[in-house]
Amino acid sequence: MRTTAMTLWTAVLAAAFIPSVPSPAHGAIPMMAAASPPAAQEVIAIQAGRLIDGTGQPARDNQVIIVRGERIEAVGDAAAVAIPDGARVVDLSGHTVMPGIVDAHAHLSIRPDIRTLRGQLEGMEQHDAMQMARIVRNIRVQLMSGVTSIYVVGEVHYNDIQASQAVEEGIIPGPRIYPSGNFISTTAGHGPAEYRTTNGPWEMRTFVRQNYEMGAHHMKLTITDRARVGPNNGTPYAPGESNYTKEEIDAAVNELHRLGIEATAHANGQSIRLAVEAGVNSIQHGGNLDEELMDLMASRDVGFVNTYTIGFQSVFNEWGFLDNEAGDIRDWLERGRRVHEQELSRNEGRAQRRLDRLGQLSRSKEKGVKVGIGTDSMHGYMLLEMENLVAAGFTPLEAITAATGLNAEIVGIEDEVGTVETGRFADIIAIDGRPDENIRDMGNVAFIMVGGRDQSALSFR
Ligand SMILES: [Zn+2]
Incomplete structure (x- = not known):
């Protein structure tokens, strides 16, 4: 029931582009036999001054979200979540972070x-x-x-x-x-x-x-x-x-x-x-x-x-x-x-x-x-x-x-x-202000990430 469109497309595309590999039974060497190792996934650590996680729970202060590739790998108190070596740190300590x-x-x-x-x-x-x-x-x-x-x-x-x-x-x-x-x-x-x-x-x-x-x-x-x-x-x-x-x-x-x-x-x-x-x-x-x-x-x-x-x-x-x-x-x-x-x-x-x-x-x-x-x-x-x-x-x-x-x-x-939880897509935004106190603050979107990709630099024009 929960198959994503992306997954469907990936499957469709994969099916469409499978190369016609000569069968080993005919003595030819398959051209694509050794898959190259997957590219290293970027790791991003988001430091959230406040986090509204989308589940209905109230905001929590000083949280860290670890994003690996397109997904959320971990989320929790800054004191409890270790930032992996080499992670790119995004400082949103002055913001309310929440799911997109x-x-x-x-x-x-x-x-x-x-x-x-x-x-x-x-x-x-x-x-x-x-x-x-x-x-x-x-x-x-x-x-x-x-x-x-x-x-x-x-x-x-x-x-x-x-x-x-x-x-x-x-x-x-x-x-x-x-x-x-x-x-x-x-x-x-x-x-x-x-x-x-x-x-x-x-x-x-x-x-x-x-x-x-x-x-x-x-x-x-x-x-x-x-x-x-x-x-x-x-x-x-x-x-x-x-x-x-x-x-x-x-x-x-x-x-x-x-x-x-x-x-x-x-x-x-x-x-x-x-x-x-x-x-x-x-x-x-x-x-x-x-x-x-x-x-x-x-x-x-x-x-x-x-x-x-x-x-x-x-x-x-x-x-x-x-x-x-x-x-x-x-x-x-x-x-x-x-x-x-x-x-x-x-x-x-x-x-x-x-x-x-x-x-x-x-x-x-x-x-x-x-x-x-x-x-x-x-x-x-x-x-x-x-x-x-x-x-x-x-x-x-x-x-x-x-x-x-x-x-x-x-x-x-x-x-x-829909939520900032482990395993979800890293679809994350940050707000200038406290929208859980004043909903109009939701108009102050300061950071936008979709599937681990930072889209904040996009211009309106
Ligand atoms: Zn309609």
């Missing part, structure tokens, strides 16, 4: 400057060169905001799988990408027109098999909401009703689980019940939660990923302007926050809906539902998602956990990322 942020709901190629949901989905019909141009920019902004893992929930033409490979090969800078492959959506459902085509149990299974073959790490079914086209303009079957039938969802989830990978579902309202009962591993959005749905999710240990900022997509009509004018990532964050605050102050309906939703978030937490967060393509704005949880009554530490260890757990990647 996990964005648990993202589309790499979408930009909200296309203003409306329909516009965004149409943007996904553009040429792949345009998709990749947006991806390169979007994931750079994400990385600079402290996001080191992106859980993709629907892309087109397997562009996320290509991007994942490009990052892994060092062609473009970016966070670790967990690709979903293409959207799974029904006729007249939700998603780019090209993928609103999968109907019936066998088409579901076929689609899953194709996506898997191309390298998807997990997949997303879009079961609620409908395309805003035609005279019905997105009217659902009934409020919260699923577009897919139970047998279709069951078939997809069964096929995914047979392949050993996870299913996540775009689901709101009562359709959540159908998805959870079919065995999906997580819920995306999870809008309109009532007490019974919260109880169901808690009892099945199925978490949901809240997506707050994307609700403001229609007022981000100056996104291109923001991107050209923002001087650095802090400026980018401030401009985005201002847009949100202005909209909340002038749009009473939205402000009220937000209050209702904050109540659902705090009630979910009380009931033991795992509440995660994702930008849903508001790239770089995980901080606003965290601030929204704090507005719902979460402590700053709980909001940080939601963005790191808990997010990873909800989407099934917790054995690899």
Whole structure:
């Protein structure tokens, strides 16, 4: 269940490039018989003034993290962890060190400057060169905001799988990408027109098999909401009703689980019940939660990923302007926050809906539902998602956990990322300040490492 996309790619590439070695039985000497010894892995010792490890535990002072190659080899009190000879020492003694942020709901190629949901989905019909141009920019902004893992929930033409490979090969800078492959959506459902085509149990299974073959790490079914086209303009079957039938969802989830990978579902309202009962591993959005749905999710240990900022997509009509004018990532964050605050102050309906939703978030937490967060393509704005949880009554530490260890757990990647623990990928950031006391300090990202590679020198431009 936990196979990383990287591992998959490594396997795929290894399979593709096995040289055709003459068989010894024919008397030839194999050209590649003696593998060269593995290159020595760099050892880095990070001295952390404070460490928030992402598990939910409070910050600990004076910690040392030993990174060997791409993984964390040891972590503990400075007095107890020996720094190996020859290690490169990174002094973050004046900082709060923590795991890199996990964005648990993202589309790499979408930009909200296309203003409306329909516009965004149409943007996904553009040429792949345009998709990749947006991806390169979007994931750079994400990385600079402290996001080191992106859980993709629907892309087109397997562009996320290509991007994942490009990052892994060092062609473009970016966070670790967990690709979903293409959207799974029904006729007249939700998603780019090209993928609103999968109907019936066998088409579901076929689609899953194709996506898997191309390298998807997990997949997303879009079961609620409908395309805003035609005279019905997105009217659902009934409020919260699923577009897919139970047998279709069951078939997809069964096929995914047979392949050993996870299913996540775009689901709101009562359709959540159908998805959870079919065995999906997580819920995306999870809008309109009532007490019974919260109880169901808690009892099945199925978490949901809240997506707050994307609700403001229609007022981000100056996104291109923001991107050209923002001087650095802090400026980018401030401009985005201002847009949100202005909209909340002038749009009473939205402000009220937000209050209702904050109540659902705090009630979910009380009931033991795992509440995660994702930008849903508001790239770089995980901080606003965290601030929204704090507005719902979460402590700053709980909001940080939601963005790191808990997010990873909800989407099934917790054995690899989300916490600073032995054996995890060395995806580590450092903050100027104390974000567990003031969540806004999360905007002051001072150090970024992905898989042991220091990315802190990356410029916003
Ligand atoms: Zn989405």
